[in-house]
Amino acid sequence: MFTKFSYRTVGEIARRCSELGIEIPFAEDASALAREFVFCGRRLPNRLGSAPMEGADSEHDGSPSPLTFSRYRALARGGSAVIWFEAVAVSEESRSSHNQLGLTEDNLSEFRRHCDEAREEGLKANGFAPLLVIQANHSGRYSDSAIPLTAWSNPCLEKNPKYLRGRPATDEELERIEELQKNTARLSRLAGFNAIDVKACHGYLAAELLSARSRPGRYGGDYEGRTRFYKNCIKAAKAEETPDFRITTRLGIYDGFPYPWGFGASEDGGREPDLSEPSRLAGELLADGIDSVCLTMGNPYVTTHVTRPYNSGAYVPDEDPLEGVARICRGVGKIKKDHPGLTILSSGPSFLRGFSGYYAAGAVESGLCDGMLFGRMSLACPDFANDILTRGEPDPKKVCMACGKCGELIRAHLPTGCVVRNPEVYLKYLREYERRLKDGTK
Numbered sequence: 378m379f380t381k382f383s384y385r386t387v388g389e390i391a392r393r394c395s396e397l398g399i400e401i402p403f404a405e406d407a408s409a410l411a412r413e414f415v416f417c418g419r420r421l422p423n424r425l426g427s428a429p430m431e432g433a434d435s436e437h438d439g440s441p442s443p444l445t446f447s448r449y450r451a452l453a454r455g456g457s458a459v460i461w462f463e464a465v466a467v468s469e470e471s472r473s474s475h476n477q478l479g480l481t482e483d484n485l486s487e488f489r490r491h492c493d494e495a496r497e498e499g500l501k502a503n504g505f506a507p508l509l510v511i512q513a514n515h516s517g518r519y520s521d522s523a524i525p526l527t528a529w530s531n532p533c534l535e536k537n538p539k540y541l542r543g544r545p546a547t548d549e550e551l552e553r554i555e556e557l558q559k560n561t562a563r564l565s566r567l568a569g570f571n572a573i574d575v576k577a578c579h580g581y582l583a584a585e586l587l588s589a590r591s592r593p594g595r596y597g598g599d600y601e602g603r604t605r606f607y608k609n610c611i612k613a614a615k616a617e618e619t620p621d622f623r624i625t626t627r628l629g630i631y632d633g634f635p636y637p638w639g640f641g642a643s644e645d646g647g648r649e650p651d652l653s654e655p656s657r658l659a660g661e662l663l664a665d666g667i668d669s670v671c672l673t674m675g676n677p678y679v680t681t682h683v684t685r686p687y688n689s690g691a692y693v694p695d696e697d698p699l700e701g702v703a704r705i706c707r708g709v710g711k712i713k714k715d716h717p718g719l720t721i722l723s724s725g726p727s728f729l730r731g732f733s734g735y736y737a738a739g740a741v742e743s744g745l746c747d748g749m750l751f752g753r754m755s756l757a758c759p760d761f762a763n764d765i766l767t768r769g770e771p772d773p774k775k776v777c778m779a780c781g782k783c784g785e786l787i788r789a790h791l792p793t794g795c796v797v798r799n800p801e802v803y804l805k806y807l808r809e810y811e812r813r814l815k816d817g818t819k
């Protein structure tokens with residue numbers, strides 16, 4: 378079923394949730410989001426953050442372009458306490474596209490300039506410098522290289538010939554990638570980021586290994602084997618940790634594929650997640666000194682609606698998008714309940730448009746998470762945090778419409794932003810994408 382977003386009040390959404398038998402918490406106001414909290418060792422003035430959003434607008438050498446700089450300056454002015462910088466490749470061959478950002482010795486100064494500018498903009502506009510997290514990633518199966526490295530075979534993905542490319546990484550290659558993680562952590566610290574996210578979500582290499590049940594050898598099979606690469610990457614990054622530079626992670630707790638191919642999937646093949654392994658992993662992270670994380674769900678290449686509930690996208694999901702919002706909320710809440718000592722930022726609020734702030738505040742008030750990262754909303758309305766903190770909700774004329782256009786741009790490896798709210802910059806890229814579709818040159 379496909380639902381048009383026609384809700385005019387929180388009450389109408391609540392009624393629909395009750396028809397669907399799901400719960401989405403809404404607060405009366407957004408004041409819970411203005412409460413200070415500590416994330417990655419820093420006391421922060423609010424509980425809002427911009428989620429990592431790949432912009433496919435780097436220079437050829439992986440450094441930020443003028444367009445990248447302007448995106449992040451806008452976010453820094455926007456008032457969220459956390460700016461979670463998009464996925465940055467740990468090596469040339471692991472880039473998701475020719476224009477994905479990549480941090481190297483040679484372009485370190487450009488990333489340093491990004492950190493300096495973001496802090497200055499934040500200080501000038503809001504009186505505080507946002508916490509700057511960088512996301513380090515190996516795109517694995519989704520790398521734009523001749524032979525991408527996969528974790529192991531996943532029939533849910535490989536029925537699409539596009540994702541049949543590549544070959545499983547050898548154990549030795551995985552060891553080398555662990556070292557790359559350490560190097561990216563070192564460079565990120567030198568660039569001036571406050572934290573590095575060892576990414577394990579959305580089907581990329583570290584996330585795919587978490588469900589590599591049929592992979593032989595040290596990096597597959599049982600829980601210990603499947604989590605080895607991820608834990609080793611964290612350990613490698615930890616060697617670079619200082620009081621001012623912390624290690625965090627964005628962990629996908631449910632892939633949306635049936636068992637045995639999905640991480641966090643229930644063995645009976647049902648659609649409901651089974652979070653026993655993700656919860657065990659979260660507990661182990663906490664025991665290893667990772668006290669601040671972001672949690673997410675789904676694989677946007679295949680189970681897009683699980684990661685980002687939408688109105689319009691590549692396929693029509695067989696559920697109401699509200700069920701997607703509720704699933705993330707419930708799953709993150711379960712991990713928070715199991716591990717109250719873990720400070721957790723949740724994901725996936727943008728479908729709720731103007732009501733997303735009340736949802737984020739409701740989730741915090743209900744103890745389901747400690748704060749919220751906003752993805753598509755941050756592209757549509759980089760001021761969303763200041764709007765929510767001052768008026769309770771983002772300006773209805775500026776909100777994300779969950780139209781999926783940003784998703785189309787990123788898949789086409791074209792500079793990505795909000796076509797609806799920022800057509801001056803991004804409409805030409807959408808036109809280019811449509812032209813390629815028509816010509817069959819996609």
Ligand SMILES: Cc1cc2nc3c(=O)[nH]c(=O)nc-3n(C[C@H](O)[C@H](O)[C@H](O)COP(=O)(O)O)c2cc1C
Pocket residue numbers: 428429430431432463464512578579627673684685686724725726727728750751752753754783784787793
């Ligand atoms: C265009 C686009 C780019 C994205 N890039 C990243 C990324 O670099 N890293 C990541 O972890 N998630 C990425 N995501 C997922 C978002 O961070 C977020 O989890 C998702 O959009 C759901 O949040 P929302 O409902 O607030 O949009 C991306 C999503 C979109 C639409």
